[in-house]
Amino acid sequence: MNLADTILSSGEDASIAVALSGTQLTYGELRAKVAQTAGELLVAGLKRGECVGLLSENNPFWVVSYLAIIRAGLVVVPIQYGSDPENFRAIVSDTQMRMVLVSNRFSAKVSNWVGAPQVGTLSTASPN
Numbered sequence: 801m802n803l804a805d806t807i808l809s810s811g812e813d814a815s816i817a818v819a820l821s822g823t824q825l826t827y828g829e830l831r832a833k834v835a836q837t838a839g840e841l842l843v844a845g846l847k848r849g850e851c852v853g854l855l856s857e858n859n860p861f862w863v864v865s866y867l868a869i870i871r872a873g874l875v876v877v878p879i880q881y882g883s884d885p886e887n888f889r890a891i892v893s894d895t896q897m898r899m900v901l902v903s904n905r906f907s908a909k910v911s912n913w914v915g916a917p918q919v920g921t922l923s924t925a926s927p928n
Contacts, residue, residue: 855902
């Protein structure tokens, strides 16, 4: 059992698990979104132990994405939203990440950076 499994197993389905940015998710909703997103990461070809970047403001997308990355056996690389292209490229190079999950707010910013890995805004991790 990993950290994501421990967190996800700690509440009743109807209990509120996340309340951020005016959005609430119950444990049941959170479990479903995390499971779907973790599956999508693995279907995308990522392998256990690979790094996945996460660039988002504090919102349910961040929580779902963070837990999904861990649940899939991947390594979360949080990226500060104030990062510039040079800093971002250094992080990508150092971690050899092939994917970064980005909230809608920052997806255009990252997709325009040369050398950026595949950018994913997985619909199951939404709301953004």
